[in-house]
Amino acid sequence: MHDILITWSPQETRVALIENGAVQELHIERTLERGLVGNIYLGKVARVLPGMQSAFIDIGLERAAFLHVADLHTAGQHPRNPGHDHGPLLPIETQVFEGQTLTVQVVKDPIGTKGARLSTQVSIAGRMLVFLPQDNHIGISQKIGSVEAREQLRQRMQVLVGRPEDGGGGGFILRTNAEEATDAELADDIDYLRKTWTQIRQRALAQPAGTLLHQDLSLTERVLRDMATEATQSIRIDSRLQYDRLKAFGAVYTPTSAAKLEHYRGERPIFDLYGVEEEIARALARRVELKSGGYLIVDQTEALTTIDVNTGGYVGARNFDDTIFKTNLEAAQAIARQLRLRNLGGIIIIDFIDMLREDHRDNVLAEFRKQLGRDRTKVTVSGFSPLGLVEMTRKRTRESLAHMLCEPCPTCEGRGQVKTARTVCYNILREILREARQFNPKEFRVVASAAVVEMLLDEESAHLAGLSDFIGKPVSLRTEPSMSPEQYDIVLL
Numbered sequence: 001m002h003d004i005l006i007t008w009s010p011q012e013t014r015v016a017l018i019e020n021g022a023v024q025e026l027h028i029e030r031t032l033e034r035g036l037v038g039n040i041y042l043g044k045v046a047r048v049l050p051g052m053q054s055a056f057i058d059i060g061l062e063r064a065a066f067l068h069v070a071d072l073h074t075a076g077q078h079p080r081n082p083g084h085d086h087g088p089l090l091p092i093e094t095q096v097f098e099g100q101t102l103t104v105q106v107v108k109d110p111i112g113t114k115g116a117r118l119s120t121q122v123s124i125a126g127r128m129l130v131f132l133p134q135d136n137h138i139g140i141s142q143k144i145g146s147v148e149a150r151e152q153l154r155q156r157m158q159v160l161v162g163r164p165e166d167g168g169g170g171g172f173i174l175r176t177n178a179e180e181a182t183d184a185e186l187a188d189d190i191d192y193l194r195k196t197w198t199q200i201r202q203r204a205l206a207q208p209a210g211t212l213l214h215q216d217l218s219l220t221e222r223v224l225r226d227m228a229t230e231a232t233q234s235i236r237i238d239s240r241l242q243y244d245r246l247k248a249f250g251a252v253y254t255p256t257s258a259a260k261l262e263h264y265r266g267e268r269p270i271f272d273l274y275g276v277e278e279e280i281a282r283a284l285a286r287r288v289e290l291k292s293g294g295y296l297i298v299d300q301t302e303a304l305t306t307i308d309v310n311t312g313g314y315v316g317a318r319n320f321d322d323t324i325f326k327t328n329l330e331a332a333q334a335i336a337r338q339l340r341l342r343n344l345g346g347i348i349i350i351d352f353i354d355m356l357r358e359d360h361r362d363n364v365l366a367e368f369r370k371q372l373g374r375d376r377t378k379v380t381v382s383g384f385s386p387l388g389l390v391e392m393t394r395k396r397t398r399e400s401l402a403h404m405l406c407e408p409c410p411t412c413e414g415r416g417q418v419k420t421a422r423t424v425c426y427n428i429l430r431e432i433l434r435e436a437r438q439f440n441p442k443e444f445r446v447v448a449s450a451a452v453v454e455m456l457l458d459e460e461s462a463h464l465a466g467l468s469d470f471i472g473k474p475v476s477l478r479t480e481p482s483m484s485p486e487q488y489d490i491v492l493l
Contacts, residue, residue: 060210135171
C-alpha cells in the first residue's frame with residue numbers, strides 16, 4: 001500500500017509516492033516548461049504552398065504552424081504514415097484551401113523561428129492505450145511478448161472496442177504497459193479516451209478557429225489517471241483550488257481514484273511530513289549511503305548509468321563472505337528504489353561486490369528482481385555476467401530527476417573535474433613562450449583566478465622568473481575573481 005502527496009504552486013507541481021514511510025518516486029512538472037506536443041487545436045488555413053506541398057495554419061500562437069501533405073489524414077491511410085501502401089499522396093492544394101477550418105494536433109514544438117509542426121491525424125494517449133478516433137484498426141506494440149500474446153491482446157481488444165454500429169469503433173494502439181492489463185482496466189481506458197474525444201468534438205463545433213481544444217493532461221490529472229491504483233490508500237494535495245479541479249475531473253474520468261482525494265490543511269508543508277525535500281537533495285548526490293555503513297556510487301552518462309556497490313565502514317557480519325553478501329542484499333533494495341526515485345532509464349550496469357558463493361549471487365539477484373517488481377516502469381534484468389556485473393534496462397518514460405533539476409557545470413563543462421592550478425600555470429608558461437616567438441610586446445600580463453596567480457607568485461615563482469629572463473620581457477600578474485579555475489588570459493602590453 002502507498003500514499004501520494006501533491007504540492008502545487010502556480011509555477012511548479014511536485015508529486016511524491018510514499019511507500020513504507022519512504023519516498024519511492026518523485027514527479028515534477030514546471031508550468032513554463034510544458035511543451036505543446038499532443039495539444040489539439042481548431043486551426044484555420046492561412047496559406048497553402050503548393051511548391052512546398054505544405055500549408056501554414058493559424059492555431060492562435062505567435063507564429064503560424066506548419067502542416068505538410070504527409071501529415072494530412074485521409075480515410076484508409078495508415079496513421080502517421082500517409083500513403084503507406086496507398087500509392088502517391090494527393091497534392092495538398094486539392095485537399096485544403098485558405099480559410100478552411102481544421103482540427104489539428106501538434107507533433108513537434110516550435111523551435112527558434114520555426115512554428116509548430118502539425119498533423120490532422122489525431123491521437124490521444126491514455127494510461128495503457130493510444131486512441132486514434134479517425135481509424136478503425138487495432139495495433140499492438142512490437143515490444144509486447146510473442147506473436148501469440150499480441151494476437152490474444154488484439155482479440156480481447158476487438159471485443160472490448162465493439163462495432164461502430166453499436167456505438168464502438170475507433171482505432172487503438174496498445175502500449176507496452178498494457179501487456180498485463182485486465183479487461184476491466186482496458187475498458188476503463190477505452191471509456192476515458194472516448195469521453196475525451198467526444199468533448200473535443202463538441203468544443204470544435206462551438207469554438208472559433210485558433211482555440212485550444214485539448215491539452216495533454218497536467219501532472220495532477222495524470223496522478224489520477226496513471227499513478228493511482230488499488231494499492232493507493234490516499235492522494236493528498238495542499239491546494240484547495242487544485243483539489244476542487246481534480247475532484248471534478250476525477251468524477252467524470254476516474255471515479256475510483258477521485259474517491260481517494262484529500263485536501264491537506266496542515267500548517268507544515270506537506271512534503272515535510274516524510275522528509276521529501278531532504279530526499280530530493282540526496283537523489284541528486286553521486287553517493288548513496290546504506291544503513292549498514294556501505295554505500296553506492298551512481299554515475300549517469302550519455303550512454304548508460306553505472307552503479308558501484310562498496311562495503312564502506314560495514315564490518316558487522318561474522319566473516320568476510322557474509323559481510324559482502326549482506327551489503328549486496330541491502331544494496332539490491334536501495335538500487336531498486338534509487339532507479340524509481342531518480343527515474344533512471346536506458347542501460348544500467350550494476351557492479352555488486354564480488355561474491356564467491358553461487359547461492360549468495362542467486363539470492364542477491366532474486367532480491368533485486370523482487371524489489372524491481374514494485375516498479376511501474378518496464379524493466380529487464382540479466383543474470384551476472386562473466387565479469388560479475390548485472391546488466392539491465394529500464395524504459396525511459398521522462399527525463400531523469402538530475403536532468404530536470406540540474407544542468408552541466410559551466411566550470412568543468414560536465415566533466416566533474418577541473419584542471420589543477422599547477423596544470424593551468426604550466427599552460428600559461430607554454431603560451432607565453434609561444435607568443436614571445438611571434439610578437440614583441442613591452443610586457444606580458446597574465447590575468448587568472450586567485451589560486452593560479454598565488455601559485456605563480458609562490459611555488460612556481462622560480463619557473464616564471466626563469467621564463468621572463470629567457471624571453472627578455474617582464475611578466476606581470478593580475479587576479480580576476482570572476483574567472484573559473486581553468487580560465488586565464490594573456491594580455492600583450
